Amino acid sequence: MWFLKKHATPPLAEPAPPTPPERWTWSASTETAALTLSLFWLLSANRPFLSAALKGREWADASAWGFAAALALMVLALHFLLVALVGVRHAFKPLAALLIVGTAFASHFMDRFGVYLDPSMLRNVLRTDAKEAGELFSWSLLPHLLWQAGLPLLALWRLRLKPRRWTRAVLVRAGTLLAALVVIVGAILAVFQPFSSLMRNQKELRYLITPANYLWSIGSVLAADAKGAATPRQPIGLDAAPGPNFVKRTRPTLLVFVVGETARAANWGLSGYARQTTPELAATPGVINFAQVTSCGTNTEVSLPCMFAPVGRRAYDEERIRGSESLLHVLGRAGVGVQWVDNQSGCKGVCDGLPTAFVKDWNPAGLCAGGRCLDEGLLYGLQERLTQAQGTQVLFLHQLGNHGPSYFRRHPPAFARFQPACEQDDLRQCSREQIVNAYDNALLYTDHLLATLIQRLKAASDRVDTALIYVSDHGESLGENNLFLHGIPYAIAPDVQKRVPMVMWFSSGFAQTRGLDVACLAQRASQPATHDHLFHTVLGLVDVRTALHEKTWDLTAGCVAP
Numbered sequence: 001m002w003f004l005k006k007h008a009t010p011p012l013a014e015p016a017p018p019t020p021p022e023r024w025t026w027s028a029s030t031e032t033a034a035l036t037l038s039l040f041w042l043l044s045a046n047r048p049f050l051s052a053a054l055k056g057r058e059w060a061d062a063s064a065w066g067f068a069a070a071l072a073l074m075v076l077a078l079h080f081l082l083v084a085l086v087g088v089r090h091a092f093k094p095l096a097a098l099l100i101v102g103t104a105f106a107s108h109f110m111d112r113f114g115v116y117l118d119p120s121m122l123r124n125v126l127r128t129d130a131k132e133a134g135e136l137f138s139w140s141l142l143p144h145l146l147w148q149a150g151l152p153l154l155a156l157w158r159l160r161l162k163p164r165r166w167t168r169a170v171l172v173r174a175g176t177l178l179a180a181l182v183v184i185v186g187a188i189l190a191v192f193q194p195f196s197s198l199m200r201n202q203k204e205l206r207y208l209i210t211p212a213n214y215l216w217s218i219g220s221v222l223a224a225d226a227k228g229a230a231t232p233r234q235p236i237g238l239d240a241a242p243g244p245n246f247v248k249r250t251r252p253t254l255l256v257f258v259v260g261e262t263a264r265a266a267n268w269g270l271s272g273y274a275r276q277t278t279p280e281l282a283a284t285p286g287v288i289n290f291a292q293v294t295s296c297g298t299n300t301e302v303s304l305p306c307m308f309a310p311v312g313r314r315a316y317d318e319e320r321i322r323g324s325e326s327l328l329h330v331l332g333r334a335g336v337g338v339q340w341v342d343n344q345s346g347c348k349g350v351c352d353g354l355p356t357a358f359v360k361d362w363n364p365a366g367l368c369a370g371g372r373c374l375d376e377g378l379l380y381g382l383q384e385r386l387t388q389a390q391g392t393q394v395l396f397l398h399q400l401g402n403h404g405p406s407y408f409r410r411h412p413p414a415f416a417r418f419q420p421a422c423e424q425d426d427l428r429q430c431s432r433e434q435i436v437n438a439y440d441n442a443l444l445y446t447d448h449l450l451a452t453l454i455q456r457l458k459a460a461s462d463r464v465d466t467a468l469i470y471v472s473d474h475g476e477s478l479g480e481n482n483l484f485l486h487g488i489p490y491a492i493a494p495d496v497q498k499r500v501p502m503v504m505w506f507s508s509g510f511a512q513t514r515g516l517d518v519a520c521l522a523q524r525a526s527q528p529a530t531h532d533h534l535f536h537t538v539l540g541l542v543d544v545r546t547a548l549h550e551k552t553w554d555l556t557a558g559c560v561a562p
C-alpha cells in the first residue's frame with residue numbers, strides 16, 4: 001500500500017532510489033552484514049578461545065557438543081551486539097573496516113605468541129614505542145593479513161547497504177539487538193553449570209574472545225588513565241628522613257639499581273642454568289646471587305610500578321600503585337639524589353617529576369643506531385658521576401636487556417657466542433635451539449654490562465661507597481607450551497615468565513659504613529624473595545627511615561647495623 005503512496009507523493013526523508021546493480025557487488029542490510037562479520041570472526045579469530053574453553057571435554061559425550069554450540073552462539077551474538085550497537089548506517093563501513101584490521105592483527109599475535117589481550121597487555125601495546133612495535137612486524141604477517149583483513153575488506157568495499165526508512169530501521173535494529181541479547185542469555189542459561197565453573201576457574205579465557213577482548217581492554221585502560229590524569233599522584237612516605245647511619249656518613253655513597261628487562265631465572269648461569277650465561281659475574285668476587293626471585297608482573301607496565309611500591313603483589317592493587325608515588329620519590333624526600341636513566345620505553349610513572357635521562361638523547365659513540373642503543377650506553381657519564389659524587393645517591397638504570405623478539409639485536413657481535421642463533425625478528429622462522437641461543441647471547445651481554453659496572457664502582461671505591469642491585473622486571477617464554485615472549489595474565493603465567501634473576505654487590509667501604517654483614521645477606525639470598533622486597537630493602541640499605549618501611553620485607557634486616 002505504502003509503495004503506491006510513495007509514487008503519489010514522494011516524501012523528503014525517503015531514501016534515494018536504488019542505483020543499478022554494479023558488477024561484483026552484493027547488497028545486504030546492516031544487520032545481515034554485522035552478522036556475517038561476527039560469523040567471520042567466530043571462525044577466523046576465536047579458535048584460541050574455543051579450544052581453550054573446550055580443552056579436556058569428552059567428544060563422545062553429547063553435552064560437550066551442546067557446550068561448544070552454546071559458546072559459539074555466545075561469541076557470535078556478543079560480537080553482533082557490539083557491531084550493531086554502534087554501527088549505524090553511515091558509521092557501519094568505517095567502523096567495520098577498523099575492527100577488521102584490528103582483529104586481524106590481534107588474532108595474529110594471539111596465534112603466534114599465545115598472548116591474552118587483557119588490559120595490562122593493551123597498556124603495554126599502547127605504551128610501546130615505534131621501535132619496539134616495528135620488531136613485532138615481519139613479512140610473515142602478510143598472508144595472515146591478506147586473508148583475515150584483505151578478504152573481509154574487499155567484501156566490505158563491494159557491499160551495498162540496503163537502505164531502509166528510518167522508522168523501520170530503528171525497529172529492525174532494536175529487534176535484532178534484543179534477539180542477540182536473548183540468544184546470549186539463553187545460551188548461558190542452557191549451559192549454566194559448566195559455563196559458570198569455566199568463568200570462575202579460568203577467568204582469563206574471556207581475554208581470548210576477539211575482538212571483544214581488545215575493545216574492552218582499550219576502554220578500561222583509557223578510563224583508568226583518564227581517572228589517573230584527573231587525580232594527582234598520591235604522595236607517600238611524607239615522614240621519610242635520613243636515619244642515624246645516613247646522617248653520620250662522611251663519604252659519598254652511590255647505589256646503582258639496574259632494572260633488567262625480560263631476563264628469566266631459568267637461563268641465568270649463576271642460578272644453575274646448565275649453560276654459563278654469566279661468566280663475568282661468576283668471576284667477580286663478592287657477587288650475591290638470589291636464585292629464587294619472583295616478579296610482580298609478567299610485563300614491564302605491571303612490574304615497574306609494582307617493584308617500587310611499598311605493597312606490591314602481596315595485596316596487588318593496580319589503581320593504588322599507579323595512583324601513588326614510588327620508592328624514588330620517598331628517597332628524594334629524605335635527601336637522596338635520585339636519577340633515572342632509560343634505555344627503553346620510559347619509567348612507567350615511577351620517576352615522574354624526578355631527573356630523567358634517555359640514552360638515545362646522549363647518543364654515545366658507536367652504541368646507537370636507528371633510534372636504539374646497546375645497554376652499555378647506560379654507563380655513559382658514569383665516570384664523571386663517580387668523580388664528582390657527593391652525598392647519598394641512587395642511580396636507576398633501565399635496560400633494554402633481553403627485550404624480544406629480536407634478541408640478536410640486543411648485543412654487539414662479539415657476544416654471539418652460542419650458535420646457531422636466530423637472526424630473525426620473526427621467531428617462527430627459527431628453531432627453538434636458535435631462539436634459545438639468541439636469548440642466551442643477549443644474557444651474556446647483560447652479564448658483561450653488570451660485571452663492567454661492578455669493576456667501575458670498585459675502582460672508585462677508594463673515594464665513594466658504592467653498591468649495585470640488579471633485578472629483571474619479568475621473565476620470558478621461549479617456546480615452552482608453544483608460548484613466546486611474555487605478558488600472560490599473572491594468575492596463569494608459567495614460572496619462566498615470573499622467575500627472575502637478581503644480584504647484589506657491595507664495595508667493602510659501603511658494607512663497612514652501613515654496618516652490613518655481607519655473609520649474612522649471602523645466606524639470605526638462598527631463600528625465596530620477590531619484587532615486594534625491593535622497596536624496603538633499598539630504604540634499609542641507604543638508611544631512609546619512614547613508617548612505610550617494613551622490616552619483614554627488608555632483605556637486609558638482621559644483616560645491617562640497626
Ligand SMILES: [Zn+2]
Pocket residue numbers: 261262299300301473474
Ligand atoms: Zn619488561
